[in-house]
Amino acid sequence: MTLLHLVLGDQLSHSISSLRDVEPRGAQVLMAEVMAEATYVGHHQKKIAFLFSAMRHFAEELRGRGFSVRYVTLDTPDNSQSLRGEVERALAATGATGVVVTEPGEYRLLEEMRGWQAHLGVPVEIRDDDRFLITQSGFSRWADRRRELRMEYFYRDMRRHFGVLMAGADPEGGQWNFDKENRKPPLKGLAGPRRLSWRHDAITSEVLELVEARFSHHVGKLRPFHFAVNAEQAEAEFEQFVTEILPSFGDYQDAMVAGEPYLFHSMIAAYLNAGLLLPIDVIRRAERAYHDGAAPLNAVEGFIRQILGWREYVRGIYWRFMPDYAGRNALEAHRPLPALYWGGETKMRCLGSAVQDTLEHAYSHHIQRLMVTGNFALLAGLSVDEVCEWYLAVYADAYEWVELPNTLGMALYADGGLMASKPYAASGKYIDRMSNFCGGCAYSVKDSTGENACPFNSLYWRFIAVNREKFRGNHRMANIVAGWLRMDEMKKQAILARAEDCLVRLDAGTL
Ligand code: DLZ
Numbered sequence: 001m002t003l004l005h006l007v008l009g010d011q012l013s014h015s016i017s018s019l020r021d022v023e024p025r026g027a028q029v030l031m032a033e034v035m036a037e038a039t040y041v042g043h044h045q046k047k048i049a050f051l052f053s054a055m056r057h058f059a060e061e062l063r064g065r066g067f068s069v070r071y072v073t074l075d076t077p078d079n080s081q082s083l084r085g086e087v088e089r090a091l092a093a094t095g096a097t098g099v100v101v102t103e104p105g106e107y108r109l110l111e112e113m114r115g116w117q118a119h120l121g122v123p124v125e126i127r128d129d130d131r132f133l134i135t136q137s138g139f140s141r142w143a144d145r146r147r148e149l150r151m152e153y154f155y156r157d158m159r160r161h162f163g164v165l166m167a168g169a170d171p172e173g174g175q176w177n178f179d180k181e182n183r184k185p186p187l188k189g190l191a192g193p194r195r196l197s198w199r200h201d202a203i204t205s206e207v208l209e210l211v212e213a214r215f216s217h218h219v220g221k222l223r224p225f226h227f228a229v230n231a232e233q234a235e236a237e238f239e240q241f242v243t244e245i246l247p248s249f250g251d252y253q254d255a256m257v258a259g260e261p262y263l264f265h266s267m268i269a270a271y272l273n274a275g276l277l278l279p280i281d282v283i284r285r286a287e288r289a290y291h292d293g294a295a296p297l298n299a300v301e302g303f304i305r306q307i308l309g310w311r312e313y314v315r316g317i318y319w320r321f322m323p324d325y326a327g328r329n330a331l332e333a334h335r336p337l338p339a340l341y342w343g344g345e346t347k348m349r350c351l352g353s354a355v356q357d358t359l360e361h362a363y364s365h366h367i368q369r370l371m372v373t374g375n376f377a378l379l380a381g382l383s384v385d386e387v388c389e390w391y392l393a394v395y396a397d398a399y400e401w402v403e404l405p406n407t408l409g410m411a412l413y414a415d416g417g418l419m420a421s422k423p424y425a426a427s428g429k430y431i432d433r434m435s436n437f438c439g440g441c442a443y444s445v446k447d448s449t450g451e452n453a454c455p456f457n458s459l460y461w462r463f464i465a466v467n468r469e470k471f472r473g474n475h476r477m478a479n480i481v482a483g484w485l486r487m488d489e490m491k492k493q494a495i496l497a498r499a500e501d502c503l504v505r506l507d508a509g510t511l
Pocket of ligand 1: 007008009010011032033034035037038039043047048104105106109399400
């Protein structure tokens, strides 16, 4: 009996559960480039090129291991351009009598797959994705026992369970979290090291031409294209991170520098989320760097918290609360996404720079995402749906399981505090402290009123004023709301007038 093993574009791991316990000879693998997946949001051109090239390389590796792989390129004649259609065609062509697939990372596709068995008339087995360190049911068991689902406590339990950075029953270094040591502002001239970049082989060159021909209307710049496209290259990039970059990662985790899109960040999210790297491997490698004395604890703990804590936690939140989660909009934010998010002109240096980095690289680092593009969207009350769609489209690492909780929950507080104990709202003062943007900006970060005032300042206070009733019960917001209520009435009016002026200009494309 031959089964059809479907491998999706973000399942490029040889240990993926859909290929587990399978004798390569006699097994039939299906991989398919389809318009349905390439266009359900308007993915960045680099994201499509990265995935198609990585998929094609992975198919070659599988063939090298003896698998029979049916690989359908986007331009294959008769490509039905949907995953179900390609499964249907493959079943007919190969005579396979059942389908095996690892659960997808997005709710919409899982829902669709649940209907495949009835439609196709053969058994469809959907296996757990055990590249993640906790299953959906494991997360649910953890969550069922708690009133509040805070990441910090989840992370501690994961450290204990996996014995990562532990000294017996205690955390290594006597503390679970070294976040306070990870917030150094950038020194003058701070710059990250030069990163590895890869020559295009024949596969990547062909994919780049395909993306140029078929997706040039999508967001972002395709070239130069520098992504790793197989596990070997991704591992080499990660090794460079551990040996040259990780030691500085902790200190400058929250710093932003104009013209330095990567600084000391690992840049591995796209590889992890597509399956070229495995979370447990990168966690153990970083831990080893600490034990070997090659990287300090604040850096290693900060890195491991992102993978073992945050990444697993957001996935758990996503699956526990979908599909209801996607419809949440606790602060009733509906303003249309302005053109500047698609590269339109802005005089705001920090925002313009974060957007330009995003369009150029399909990447920006987490503080730009959270405290610049995210913070601005929160303060300006931008439509939750449109902002979430933007984040899903523009980042090479974005799939809904990771994007939605990070955007809707963390950045926009649209889940009403399920994930974050208070909104990540900040005025220009935060950006000034953590970056070198404000010095060269057209706006004055010292001012909240008048037409030169940094828009973040007036919008911050407007956000507090508009939502003060909603924040009344939140003890972490009480002082801020009280600060607004105490403020001189004339000053309040001037701030609100400036905020309205900013919003008018935002909509007009002149902010
Ligand atoms: C993101 C993406 C794109 C652009 N194209 C494909 C594709 O052609 N074929 C495929 O199998 N997967 C693709 N993907 C990744 C899927 O969208 C991803 O597997 C689901 O969103 C679930 O995470």
